[in-house]
Amino acid sequence: MYKKIRIFFLLFMAIPGLILTASCTKKPVLSEQADMPQYQDDAYDSDTSKSTDIEESGLYDAERLAQKTAIQEAKENFLNENIYFGFDKASLSMTAQEKLMIKASWMQNNPAASIIIEGHCDERGTTEYNIALGDRRAEKVKSFMMELGVDDSRIQTVSYGEERPADSGHNEDAWQLNRRARFTLK
Numbered sequence: 001m002y003k004k005i006r007i008f009f010l011l012f013m014a015i016p017g018l019i020l021t022a023s024c025t026k027k028p029v030l031s032e033q034a035d036m037p038q039y040q041d042d043a044y045d046s047d048t049s050k051s052t053d054i055e056e057s058g059l060y061d062a063e064r065l066a067q068k069t070a071i072q073e074a075k076e077n078f079l080n081e082n083i084y085f086g087f088d089k090a091s092l093s094m095t096a097q098e099k100l101m102i103k104a105s106w107m108q109n110n111p112a113a114s115i116i117i118e119g120h121c122d123e124r125g126t127t128e129y130n131i132a133l134g135d136r137r138a139e140k141v142k143s144f145m146m147e148l149g150v151d152d153s154r155i156q157t158v159s160y161g162e163e164r165p166a167d168s169g170h171n172e173d174a175w176q177l178n179r180r181a182r183f184t185l186k
Contacts, residue, residue: 078106082166083141083181088125090136092144100141103183104148114186117141119159120166122175127161134159141181156186 081103083096092100107113119134119141138157146152167174 074106075110078103079183079185081183084176085137085179085181087122087175087179088133089179090133090140092140097144100144101148104145104150107145107150107154114154114156116156116158116184116186117145118164118182118184119157119161120164120178120180120182121162122178123162123165123170124175125162127163130161131159134161137179137181 081099083092083099085091085096086093107115117138119136119138121130121134121137123130125133135157138159142152142155142157145155162178165174165178166180167177169175
C-alpha cells in the first residue's frame with residue numbers, strides 16, 4: 001500500500017508539472033513575410049523607392065527655393081543699398097566703393113539686368129545746381145561700375161537733384177540721407 005501511495009503521489013505531482021511545462025513553451029510565430037506573396041515585397045520596394053524619390057524631390061525643391069530666396073535677397077540688397085555722398089561732393093568714399101564692387105558683382109551675375117542710377121541732393125543750393133550735382137554723382141557711380149566691368153549699355157543715369165528727398169527733414173541727418181545715388185531696374 002505504501003507503494004501505491006507513492007506512485008499516486010508521483011503521478012499527482014508529475015501531471016501538473018507537465019501541464020505547467022507545456023503551457024509555458026513558446027508558440028511558433030509565423031512570419032508575416034512568409035504569408036505574403038512575392039509581389040507584395042516588390043510593392044514594398046516600389047513604395048520605398050517612391051518614398052526616396054519624393055524625399056529627393058523635396059530636397060531638390062527645398063534647394064531651389066533656397067536658391068530663389070537668395071537670388072531675391074541679393075536683388076533687394078542691390079536695389080535698397082544707396083551710395084551716399086558728402087556735402088557738395090560727387091567723389092566716392094571707400095565705403096561707397098566697396099558697396100559698388102558688390103553691386104558690380106551682382107550685375108555680372110545677372111547679365112540681363114539693366115539699371116538706372118538716380119543722382120539725388122539735399123535741399124541746400126539752387127534747383128539748377130542740385131540737378132547738375134545729382135548728375136555728376138550718378139555719372140561718377142556709372143563710371144566706377146564700368147571700371148569694374150559692367151557694360152555702359154546696361155547703365156542709364158538720371159538726376160533728380162533735390163526733387164525726391166529720402167527724408168523731408170531740414171537738418172543734417174535728413175540732408176545726409178538725401179545726398180545719394182539710388183539704383184532701380186529698367
